[in-house]
Amino acid sequence: MTEAPTALNAGEPALITDAGGTVALVEGSTFCLSDGAGDVRSGTTHGFFFRDARMLSRWELRLDGRAPHALSVITPEAFTARFVLRRPPKAGHADSTLLVVRERLVGDGLRETITCENLGREATAVGLELRVEADFADLFAVKEGRAAHGGADATVAGTELLLRDRSDGIRGLSVSASAEPAVVPGALTWRVVVPAGGRWTTEIMVQPTLAGRLVEPQFRRGERAERTGPARKIEAWRSASTEVEVDDPALTAVLRRTESDLGALQIHDPARGGRPFVAAGAPWFMTLFGRDSLLTAWMALPLEVGLALGTLQTLAELQGRAVDPLTEEEPGRILHEMRMGPDSASVLGGNHYYGTADATPLFVVLLAECRRWGADEAKVRAVLPAAEAAVRWMDEYGDRDGDGFVEYRRATDRGLVNQGWKDSLDGINDARGRLAEGPVALCEVQGYAYAARLALAELAEAFDDPAAAVAHRSRAEELRKRFAEAFWLADRGWYAVALDGDKAPVDALTSNAAHCLWSGIATDEHAAALVGRLAEPEMDSGFGLRTLATSMGAYNPMSYHNGSVWPHDTAIAIAGLLRYAHVPGAVALAQRLADGLLDAAAAFGGRLPELFCGFSRADFSPPVPYPTSCSPQAWAAAAPLLLVRAFLGLQPDVPRRTLTVAPHVPPRWGRLRLRQLRLGGATADITATGGEATVEGLPDGWTRSGTTG
Structure with a gap:
């Protein structure tokens, strides 16, 4: 199983849930709603959305024709998730030896890596099918349960599935994958053999098109997650x-x-x-x-x-x-x-x-x-x-x-x-x-x-x-x-x-x-x-x-x-x-x-x-x-x-070069500290407990008011 990128986990809480409920991933004007197994289920409000339109209305993974069992979902950041699944056990067996992990990233497109890991002692054969549909429905129509847009025309170009909005042709979608899938309108399929203790992986790219032009996603094929646009953006936000x-x-x-x-x-x-x-x-x-x-x-x-x-x-x-x-x-x-x-x-x-x-x-x-x-x-x-x-x-x-x-x-x-x-x-x-x-x-x-x-x-x-x-x-x-x-x-x-x-x-x-x-x-x-x-x-x-x-x-x-x-x-x-x-x-x-x-x-x-x-x-x-x-x-x-x-009680006034701190920190919080608080061209560190506070680093010429420690 692929390790989650360290940079995306550094100091961050990962939301870990069971298979119930809806999982929402978001990055700017792009978001994806799925179930706890990672499936965008047809006939629901699920979908991959871009600029207020649902680009994918179905995105369902099947293993040998059956839905995988969802074990947990890990979302280290708002724009990425790991769906941990297993192949349903064979008849008469309580356990499964095939672990399946879907790693999803959104950002002006969608990238999903599916990894199958065989934990058993002999090779296993598995058929994977990814069912793909689009309706290009308006966001409000989806929300209100009236998504009856014009639908999509689906065509195949080699190993690429192309979907186009039937109503006006303005919006479209390209779906392509590694590991040589068989592609037909509505699905990508693979037949693979995973050796004992081995892994098999495919990477799927989903790119929206607008007026016939592909939208450039914020990531590339094979790019490590921590180097993608969404990860760089969140890192820049944290640094600032x-x-x-x-x-x-x-x-x-x-x-x-x-x-x-x-x-x-x-x-x-x-x-x-x-x-x-x-x-x-x-x-x-x-x-x-x-x-x-x-x-x-x-x-x-x-x-x-x-x-x-x-x-x-x-x-x-x-x-x-x-x-x-x-x-x-x-x-x-x-x-x-x-x-x-x-x-x-x-x-x-x-x-x-x-x-x-x-x-x-x-x-x-x-x-x-x-x-x-x-x-x-x-x-x-x-x-x-x-x-x-x-x-x-x-x-x-x-x-x-x-x-x-x-x-x-x-x-x-x-x-x-x-x-x-x-x-x-x-x-x-x-x-x-x-x-x-x-x-x-x-x-x-x-x-x-x-x-x-x-x-x-x-x-x-x-x-x-x-x-x-x-x-x-x-x-x-x-x-x-x-x-x-x-x-x-x-x-x-x-x-x-x-x-x-x-x-x-x-x-x-x-x-x-x-x-x-x-x-x-x-x-x-x-x-x-x-x-x-x-x-x-x-x-x-x-x-x-x-x-x-x-x-x-x-x-x-x-x-x-x-x-x-x-x-x-x-x-x-x-x-x-x-x-x-x-x-x-x-x-x-x-x-x-x-x-x-x-x-x-x-x-x-x-x-x-x-x-x-x-x-x-x-x-x-x-x-x-x-x-x-x-x-x-x-x-x-x-x-x-x-x-x-x-x-x-934080009230800065940078033009007047004054900083007011008058704390009433709740007892359960203990010590509260702000490091490198930016005040125009100046910075300061504030530490407060209860009704007392200290301020360090204020430049000469600044005035501090409020409670002191």
């Missing part, structure tokens, strides 16, 4: 990233998986100079999403600032310029999502869809934060006009009725009904469970808008426009005052999740209210009451914060947004609580929520999923998975980094 160390082994495993997943989810767009942005998540969101990509980049700032800057530059280029009801584009509006599949023109109005209320203010907030973390001043200045246009959108289009709040209502029946992060059809409802009628003004969006105005004030001041800075701060304070008056439910002790089209409070208790702590729009008085409500069992599941309280009419722990737990949402709540660390109970609740979230991560093999069911820990432990949760998913992967940053 801050090293995070912690005593707690559970958090250590999660952080290592975070680093791997964020590296694999990055897309370097050659059309835009190779600058990076992060895809939202596998399997269904392997593309640029405004909200998801912005929040993930924010969370990942302690590792590297380039990802945030690349995300901002890309979104600035795609920023709305005109009014288009079909795509919901408006001048200054930041993109919701970008799609490249064959049906993109008919999905949510087109390839570029803008129906989101929160990405636009989050764009402005991230730009100012990028500058604080040391992004190049000239590059920040170049994006500043896009930030100014974003705030104009908040005033001219986001505020539909001139009341100072940002509202949403979809422009056509093709758009999203709800346009905040809880964007499912039933995601926004009141305490009785009734759906909110629009236009809807979400509480967290007002918080983001408040933070955006303060961020633009800071940028205006930095770039010599003090009058604009004063105006933006004034608008922010006015919004904060009006928000407190309109959204606070004094008799309940929480913020309304929204105002409806009649400006009546939508009074459900939700996790959205905790985002108001993160943005800073909450007053201290309101924060103190809110902390108490979030700490109650109806919100704290024991594994994280529920999206909707158990006492609400629409509560369902198995729903997408009405009672489930989303790791990124809980992480934002924790960061918000620590922003109000002076409020009684805030730090204790933050630490308790973090402990529960890390326990959930351990139950999921060190990788936090997009979401999981919100059952009480007392009733179900470990947590119950949500059946269609994305994994890896960008902001879930980045959530642990936000925890690290929040519990350190």
Whole structure:
């Protein structure tokens, strides 16, 4: 059996699972979904996907006509896996002597090496068949179970199987293999004899074609895995990233998986100079999403600032310029999502869809934060006009009725009904469970808008426009005052999740209210009451914060947004609580929520999923998975980094040459250390335990504030 490449395993946790469930491999805009044996099974949502189209709808290995027995799956990185199998035992035998290992790598193509190892004492004959089909279906059609695209024409050219999209001929696929396969439309076969103690291997290459041209994969035939493009990319990401160390082994495993997943989810767009942005998540969101990509980049700032800057530059280029009801584009509006599949023109109005209320203010907030973390001043200045246009959108289009709040209502029946992060059809409802009628003004969006105005004030001041800075701060304070008056439910002790089209409070208790702590729009008085409500069992599941309280009419722990737990949402709540660390109970609740979230991560093999069911820990432990949760998913992967940053109280300001560290490190973490934290052209090492921290390596002229050791 071939040894796994050392470079791919160095310091990395390998997810080892049984044969159950779906295995997702991802690298940029390429991903593959299979079962635990490595098979892409026909008639399922499995497939090898490239640029939002399913290129392979069947990829099944058979040994002497039978499915192999799956033993385990090892995924040392997000883009590669080893499926450990055995040939089914002969009739009357309990054991098998033929071990089969499928080593798969994805990255603008797919490479699979199949190795048969004979552990028996005599030679064995085996017939291998790889069944191959393609349907070139759009990603959304696959997700929704309606994949009925035009199908594929299959032809054979020597030992190469060629598949072409029958509907338009734009997409195609080439499948070729070593070890002299017999090739017919639909299958590659081998008849081999493996000597006692010997091995037999074949290497299969899958290359997409677009408009008749082969796409160059990120690997070559026979190339060692650690030298391939995906491996070099993840190594470069690690080399450029801050090293995070912690005593707690559970958090250590999660952080290592975070680093791997964020590296694999990055897309370097050659059309835009190779600058990076992060895809939202596998399997269904392997593309640029405004909200998801912005929040993930924010969370990942302690590792590297380039990802945030690349995300901002890309979104600035795609920023709305005109009014288009079909795509919901408006001048200054930041993109919701970008799609490249064959049906993109008919999905949510087109390839570029803008129906989101929160990405636009989050764009402005991230730009100012990028500058604080040391992004190049000239590059920040170049994006500043896009930030100014974003705030104009908040005033001219986001505020539909001139009341100072940002509202949403979809422009056509093709758009999203709800346009905040809880964007499912039933995601926004009141305490009785009734759906909110629009236009809807979400509480967290007002918080983001408040933070955006303060961020633009800071940028205006930095770039010599003090009058604009004063105006933006004034608008922010006015919004904060009006928000407190309109959204606070004094008799309940929480913020309304929204105002409806009649400006009546939508009074459900939700996790959205905790985002108001993160943005800073909450007053201290309101924060103190809110902390108490979030700490109650109806919100704290024991594994994280529920999206909707158990006492609400629409509560369902198995729903997408009405009672489930989303790791990124809980992480934002924790960061918000620590922003109000002076409020009684805030730090204790933050630490308790973090402990529960890390326990959930351990139950999921060190990788936090997009979401999981919100059952009480007392009733179900470990947590119950949500059946269609994305994994890896960008902001879930980045959530642990936000925890690290929040519990350190880490606030750099590179232009002012100041670094604030005010830690509240949870006891179970032990010692937390950041090595070579990049602060523009400077670096520093931070070590923290409990409420004390030391900083080493800050250059002369820098000021350190916060708790010292």
